[in-house]
Amino acid sequence: MAEPTPPPPPPAADAAPKVAPKAAPPRNQALRMLGLPALPRKLPSRNWIIFWTISTAITAGIVYDKREKKRAIAKWSHVVEHLSKQPVPDMLGLAQPRKLTIYLSAPPGDSLRIAQDHYTEYVKPILAASGLDWEFVQGRREGDVRAYVAERVRRLRRSWDGDAELDPAKEPTKDEIIDLFRKERGIQEYDGVRGDVVIGRHTWKEYLRGVHEGWLGPLAPPAEPEPLPALEAPAEDKPAEDKPAEDKPAEEEKKPKRPAQPKPHNTTADYSSETLPDRTPGEFNPAAPIREPHLLGFLNTPTRLYRFFNRRKVADEIGREVAAVCLCTYREFHTLAPASDASPTTADEPQYEQQQELAWEEKDWLKSVWKEDDPASAAAAEIPERVRAKPIVMDPRIAERMRRFELSPEDEARASRIVVPEEEVEGWIKGKLRHLYQWGVSAAFEKKKLTPLEDEDVE
Structure with missing residues (x-):
């Protein structure tokens, strides 16, 4: 006979009663009407706090630097904006206004676009506020700026000698056509200080080399080496007409896409033995070397980040230099004392300020700049002279005639009193x-x- 199922045990008397769940806290009515969830009542986790702190700090640094960079550019634009309100002296248009020359060239290891963006970001806003006119000289290869500056000086020297007439055998350049057009219509040249703006240490080196070559070098180009006599082809070789047509496009592709760069008319070793023209002016047009920090390489990321968060300082320094160019205040280049660690042979040689301008930029250049190329590779690249890898050699006669743009103390005091309104720099x-x-x-x-x-x- 099966035993009956025992009844379940009674519940324990000391068992804790079930606690009723807490009621949900009252929701914010404003957030509820906007469709937003209720705000959490606890701090986020440690990882979220670290993430939001770093993100906020980086964003704040970028926004602050960008706003202060705009403030610096706006400040120096206000310093020179009164020049744009001055009336043109010649209402008939028979006299040219003051025109500046901007020299750009591709930085080592990069393209010309980098220099153009640097100019557009820091230099152009101040020039546009001044109302001045300017022209570009852009070098895509090393040596283009050197060749242009030297040829420009030689053209001026030829005009003194009366040899500025166009050669019918040669195709005239754009500048020669413009000069001829102005002479035919009686448009007078600007009688005053113009000014050159040279962006970057690499462009500054080519600019100085071109100035020396133009004033000290001969007007005639150097003699070309005599071509080697052609070897007679063996009888068993096929004549040129028998070459297949497929080889002709390959030969055409080898032709250079750009015109060959003119060779320099002298070298740095020829400076001391050459004479200046009799009509050389006592002062050349002033120049302003503009900094262009350009650093490449993954290992240089910390330095590049530091510069990225301090672009406001670059804008302020460049703005001061460009404002001095617009206001046309300049001084002589100084002669520096020899360094204490200089060797006895170099201690006797004078050191000029032109040689030390923007010298710190050379530390950022690629190592390939300092390597000596084979003559064959240099000829293939169509660069007759490597200027950037060589030290700057100054002739005393040229150095004492050069002038540098610099802001006067009166203009510095006036710039310090300018307050840029917040509406001009806010996002x-x-x-x-x-x-x-x-x-x-x-x-x-x-x-x-x-x-x-x-x-x-x-x-």
Whole structure:
């Protein structure tokens, strides 16, 4: 017989009663009407705190540097903007205004676009605010700026000797056509200080080399080496007409896409033995070397990040230099004392300020700049002279005639008193919020002034 199932044991008397769940906290009505969830009542985790702290710090650094960079550019633009309001002296257009020359060239290891962006970001806004005219000299290869500066000086020397007539056998350049057009119509040259803006240490080196070559070198180009006599082809070789047509496109591809760069008319060793022309002016047009920091390489990331967060300092330094160019205040280049660690042979040689301008930029250049190329590779690259890897050699006669743009103490004091309004440097979001606030205040508290017609009831 099966035993009956025992009844379940009674519940323990000391068992804790079930606790009723807590009621949900009252939700913020404003957030509920906006469709937003309730705010959490606890701090985020440690990882989230680290993430938001780093992200906020980086964003704040970028926004602050960008705003202060705009403030520095706007400040120096206000310093020179009064020049744009001055009337043109010749209303008939028969006299040229002051025109600056901007020298750009591709930095070592990069393209010309980098130099163009640097100019557009830091230099162009101040030049545009001044209302001055300027022209570009852009070098895509090493030596292009050197060749242009030297040829420009030689053209001036030929005009003194009366040899500036166009050679019918040679195709005239763009500058020669413009000069001839102005002479035929009686347009006078600008009689005053122009000015050169040289961007980057690499361009500055080519600029100085071109100045020396133009003033000290001969007007005639160097003699070309005599070509080697052609070897007679063996009888068993096929004549040129029998070559297949497939070889002709390959030969055409070897032709250079750009015209060959003119060879220098002298070398740095020829400076002391050459004479200056009799009509050489006592002062050359002033120049302003503009810094162009350009650092490449993954291992240089910390330095590049530091420079990225301090672009406001670059904008302020470049703005000061460009403002001095626009205001046309300049001085002589100084002669520096020899360094204490200089060797006895170099201690007797004078050191000029031109040689030390922007010298710190050479530390950022690639190592390939300092390597000596084979003559065959240099000829293939069509660069007759490597200027950037060589030290700057100055002739005393040229050095004492050069001038440098520098801001005067009066202009420095005037610039320090300029206060840039916040509306010129604020971003899009802050500007929209400011306009919204001003609109709300004007709509709520400012009464509209009614004209007499609006104040009367018109039936």
